[in-house]
Amino acid sequence: MSNQLKLDEKRRKAITQCSRCGFCRAVCPIFDLTKRPITNARGKMILLKEVMEGKLPVTEGVAQALLRCTTCMNCTVNCPSGVDPQEIFKAARKDLVGMGFDNLFKKMGEVIEKYGNIYGEEERHDWGHKKSRAPYVLFVGCVGTFREEESVEETIRLLDLSKVDFTMIDEVCCSGVMEDVGYSIKGELAQRNVQALQKTGAKTLITTCPYCYRVFKEHPSYKDLGMEIKHITQFLKDFDFGVKTNKKVTYHDPCDLGRHAGIYDEPREIIRKIAPNFVEPRRTRENAMCCGSGGGLRGSFPEDSIEISRSRLSQIIEETGAEILLTECPSCLHNFQNAKLRKQKIEIYNITEFIAKLIQEQQKKEAA
Amino acid sequence: MLEKGKLIEIVGQENFTDQLEELVPYSYDASMNVHRPDAVVWPESTEQVVEIIKFANEHKIPVVPRGAGTSLSGGVIPIKGGIIIDLARMNRILEISIENRYARVQAGVVCDDLNRALAKRGFVFPPDPASSTVATIGGNVATNAGGIKGAKYGTTRDYVLGLQVVLPTGEVMHTGSYTMKCVSGYDLAKLFIGAEGTLGVITEVTLKINPLPRHAMTAVATFAKLEDAGKAIFQTMTSGVLPSVMEILDKVTLKSIKENTDIDLPDAEAMILTETDGFTWEEVEAQMEVVLGVLKENNPISIKTAKDEKDRLNLWKARKSSYATLARASNSFVLDDVTVPISKIPDLLVGIQEIAQRHGLVVATYGHAGDGNLHPQILYDEYDPEQVERMEKVEEELFKLAISLNGTLTGEHGIGLSKANYMTLEHDPVEMALMRQIKKTLDPNNIMNPGKRALDG
Ligand SMILES: Cc1cc2nc3c(=O)[nH]c(=O)nc-3n(C[C@H](O)[C@H](O)[C@H](O)COP(=O)(O)OP(=O)(O)OC[C@H]3O[C@@H](n4cnc5c(N)ncnc54)[C@H](O)[C@@H]3O)c2cc1C
Ligand code: SF4
Numbered sequence: 160m161s162n163q164l165k166l167d168e169k170r171r172k173a174i175t176q177c178s179r180c181g182f183c184r185a186v187c188p189i190f191d192l193t194k195r196p197i198t199n200a201r202g203k204m205i206l207l208k209e210v211m212e213g214k215l216p217v218t219e220g221v222a223q224a225l226l227r228c229t230t231c232m233n234c235t236v237n238c239p240s241g242v243d244p245q246e247i248f249k250a251a252r253k254d255l256v257g258m259g260f261d262n263l264f265k266k267m268g269e270v271i272e273k274y275g276n277i278y279g280e281e282e283r284h285d286w287g288h289k290k291s292r293a294p295y296v297l298f299v300g301c302v303g304t305f306r307e308e309e310s311v312e313e314t315i316r317l318l319d320l321s322k323v324d325f326t327m328i329d330e331v332c333c334s335g336v337m338e339d340v341g342y343s344i345k346g347e348l349a350q351r352n353v354q355a356l357q358k359t360g361a362k363t364l365i366t367t368c369p370y371c372y373r374v375f376k377e378h379p380s381y382k383d384l385g386m387e388i389k390h391i392t393q394f395l396k397d398f399d400f401g402v403k404t405n406k407k408v409t410y411h412d413p414c415d416l417g418r419h420a421g422i423y424d425e426p427r428e429i430i431r432k433i434a435p436n437f438v439e440p441r442r443t444r445e446n447a448m449c450c451g452s453g454g455g456l457r458g459s460f461p462e463d464s465i466e467i468s469r470s471r472l473s474q475i476i477e478e479t480g481a482e483i484l485l486t487e488c489p490s491c492l493h494n495f496q497n498a499k500l501r502k503q504k505i506e507i508y509n510i511t512e513f514i515a516k517l518i519q520e521q522q523k524k525e526a527a
Numbered sequence: 528m529l530e531k532g533k534l535i536e537i538v539g540q541e542n543f544t545d546q547l548e549e550l551v552p553y554s555y556d557a558s559m560n561v562h563r564p565d566a567v568v569w570p571e572s573t574e575q576v577v578e579i580i581k582f583a584n585e586h587k588i589p590v591v592p593r594g595a596g597t598s599l600s601g602g603v604i605p606i607k608g609g610i611i612i613d614l615a616r617m618n619r620i621l622e623i624s625i626e627n628r629y630a631r632v633q634a635g636v637v638c639d640d641l642n643r644a645l646a647k648r649g650f651v652f653p654p655d656p657a658s659s660t661v662a663t664i665g666g667n668v669a670t671n672a673g674g675i676k677g678a679k680y681g682t683t684r685d686y687v688l689g690l691q692v693v694l695p696t697g698e699v700m701h702t703g704s705y706t707m708k709c710v711s712g713y714d715l716a717k718l719f720i721g722a723e724g725t726l727g728v729i730t731e732v733t734l735k736i737n738p739l740p741r742h743a744m745t746a747v748a749t750f751a752k753l754e755d756a757g758k759a760i761f762q763t764m765t766s767g768v769l770p771s772v773m774e775i776l777d778k779v780t781l782k783s784i785k786e787n788t789d790i791d792l793p794d795a796e797a798m799i800l801t802e803t804d805g806f807t808w809e810e811v812e813a814q815m816e817v818v819l820g821v822l823k824e825n826n827p828i829s830i831k832t833a834k835d836e837k838d839r840l841n842l843w844k845a846r847k848s849s850y851a852t853l854a855r856a857s858n859s860f861v862l863d864d865v866t867v868p869i870s871k872i873p874d875l876l877v878g879i880q881e882i883a884q885r886h887g888l889v890v891a892t893y894g895h896a897g898d899g900n901l902h903p904q905i906l907y908d909e910y911d912p913e914q915v916e917r918m919e920k921v922e923e924e925l926f927k928l929a930i931s932l933n934g935t936l937t938g939e940h941g942i943g944l945s946k947a948n949y950m951t952l953e954h955d956p957v958e959m960a961l962m963r964q965i966k967k968t969l970d971p972n973n974i975m976n977p978g979k980r981a982l983d984g
């Protein structure tokens with residue numbers, strides 16, 4: 160076991176390059192909540208600088224500080240010095256685990272291995288959709304499967320209504336999240352997914368979860384998948400759904416879809432087609448505030464996570480006056496649903512779920 | 528050892544820390560100075576600040592007020608240890624009185640948050656430091672922050688109507704007024720503006736606010752000769768029109784931007800970015816015509832103008848990216864803010880380049896030409912002791928140069944720690960003695976931000 164962070168040259172240089180301007184204070188969802196400098200990117204970069212210079216021993220406090228980050232990347236896009244702090248924090252989390260500072264995600268890793276999902280659920284909801292060969296295959300991911308089943312049901316309905324010939328598989332967790340919290344992707348699970356996906360003969364993999372999307376696209380364990388990978392908003396952007404709502408609609412950019420994957424326009428193209436009364440939140444696109452669920456924060460700091468979600472949600476409501484909040488990420492959706500107060504009247508959906516509902520409403524009207 | 532029980536009693540457990548990992552980020556600001564505090568408190572009211580100060584004064588414990596910690600002078604570094612008073616939780620906008628043209632805020636309000644609230648009513652607090660997304664009004668007052676619009680709109684000092692300050696003995700002082708004019712008594716508020724937390728903790732600020740100009744027009748001109756750019760600047764500033772922006776970028780800055788970004792720039796010795804603003808287009812354009820006339824008379828290589836937002840942002844790109852480009856071009860840097868009479872800008876720029884060459888470091892200079900406030904950014908490597916030494920030499924000579932041109936060590940960042948050793952370059956013994964006397968009178972136990980500005984002697 161080493162007693163120092165292994166950080167490579169590139170990351171060491173980045174730590175030195177942080178000019179400590181503090182601009183990241185303005186955008187960090189956790190700092191917004193706590194006002195404690197140790198929680199924003201500058202604070203953590205300073206800790207790493209001192210560790211690197213041998214001025215500060217690596218302690219449990221350092222390990223906890225580095226875990227307290229949603230990896231939302233808002234600091235990255237606002238950093239004048241061109242530093243990507245969250246990437247460094249993720250690497251440091253791995254080093255820390257290597258040094259013996261295990262964290263609560265060790266347990267989650269065991270759960271994923273045993274149950275194939277992050278929640279340790281023994282039974283998975285099955286939407287009764289076909290699981291055979293088809294040109295498209297839909298991958299739902301853990302949060303959708305076990306926490307937002309109803310939303311996924313509507314997404315599936317939308318694909319059916321849109322006559323997409325797609326199949327599903329007996330998924331296991333893509334397990335990419337392990338990489339972000341100090342551990343490693345579960346190669347065996349990845350292999351199971353790859354085999355099941357390949358068996359479908361699909362040319363295109365559609366994901367509803369932006370995080371799964373990134374893992375399939377970026378992680379070497381999935382490099383031999385041999386199919387095109389599309390987030391569902393990319394896939395559906397040219398569809399004509401033939402429905403509209405007059406309600407005031409707004410959109411929350413999931414960090415994994417926006418800043419991490421650069422997908423900003425496709426969701427908006429879809430929304431503009433169905434909701435002429437579309438308004439952007441003040442902090443949007445590259446500057447959208449995080450919902451608080453990423454980077455393992457919901458597991459490691461659940462109170463922060465829900466408070467961040469509350470704050471983002473109330474800001475959106477206050478600034479836009481929207482009746483409907485759309486997003487396209489099961490984690491954002493789930494966190495917002497949990498955060499929403501009874502007195503808040505806004506309805507929150509994934510885009511695909513919302514369109515399926517609109518179509519069904521219209522069908523009901525036509526039938527009546 | 529600090530008796531922390533009392534502090535916890537005052538602010539509550541959740542608003543106190545002495546945990547090592549939390550103290551580490553408080554040992555830094557945006558300068559190269561480092562020192563650990565012993566504890567940090569986040570007071571939520573003036574009453575709590577009073578109690579903290581009384582406790583510190585009684586036990587002679589150093590206290591450093593802190594806003595966002597964006598100080599570039601080491602002003603916020605607790606060089607003698609002690610207690611950091613972080614004002615981040617005193618961040619309420621207390622009152623916006625449009626009819627009386629003022630806003631009253633707690634010291635921890637972030638500059639941009641105030642301006643967002645004011646913009647909704649068509650008003651603005653004009654000083655616009657580049658750090659305004661995070662810097663606090665308390666920090667702005669304590670450093671007399673200025674910004675790009677300084678030449679026309681002045682600095683924080685020009686907007687402070689009144690202050691609430693907790694003095695080093697724990698008494699609360701209200702100074703100034705809610706009126707546009709006031710000559711009642713000594714102007715004590717001014718004493719605290721730019722005092723860098725050495726005389727007390729500012730807890731509340733009453734600021735004059737301006738109507739927000741509705742339109743702006745931008746122009747950029749490049750010059751093959753520094754002298755021509757220099758003439759263009761002071762001729763514009765005396766043309767009868769006061770541009771809202773008058774920025775200059777020197778050739779080292781331009782070269783770095785050219786090499787490191789995709790921004791298209793001609794080879795030039797200097798670039799000027801200027802803007803006129805106002806309430807009608809006619810007004811803005813008429814002013815710009817005068818400015819363009821002056822620019823054209825001084826042999827520019829090129830001139831571009833922009834009216835709509837997209838083109839304007841394009842012209843701003845080079846200026847806006849200067850800090851970031853240079854910050855990425857080296858491991859470490861020091862960002863200074865020497866200021867000279869406007870006509871001396873070319874001499875300052877030439878002098879800086881001579882110094883840089885003599886010591887073999889890159890120094891890129893840009894800044895607020897309209898008020899003579901330039902930002903030489905000295906690039907070096909903090910892990911190379913020999914380069915550190917050269918950087919220090921460059922700074923020393925830079926300060927001497929500015930003073931020899933009738934300038935000042937600092938236009939907006941403050942003296943703090945970084946420039947404390949040079950105070951006597953600018954201030955004669957009589958003035959130094961009076962400053963020390965004032966400090967001693969207000970702060971007999973020297974608890975407020977000690978070790979700064981050479982005031983301890
Ligand atoms: C990238 C960058 C760009 C910058 N651009 C500009 C610019 O354009 N113009 C400019 O003027 N400055 C600029 N600065 C410097 C800095 O942002 C300003 O000085 C700002 O006003 C500091 O505000 P703060 O809240 O961060 O104060 P801090 O850095 O926390 O404190 C600064 C000083 O004020 C004292 N202080 C803070 N709050 C109080 C209080 N409530 N009562 C008493 N004393 C207090 C501190 O003790 C310290 O001495 C820049 C800094 C950076 C990093
Ligand atoms: S914005 Fe970037 S350079 Fe500035 S403090 Fe944050 S991480 Fe460091």
Ligand code: SF4
Nearest residue numbers: 187228229231232234
């Ligand atoms: S990635 Fe997000 S949560 Fe993490 S430090 Fe940056 S802004 Fe804060």
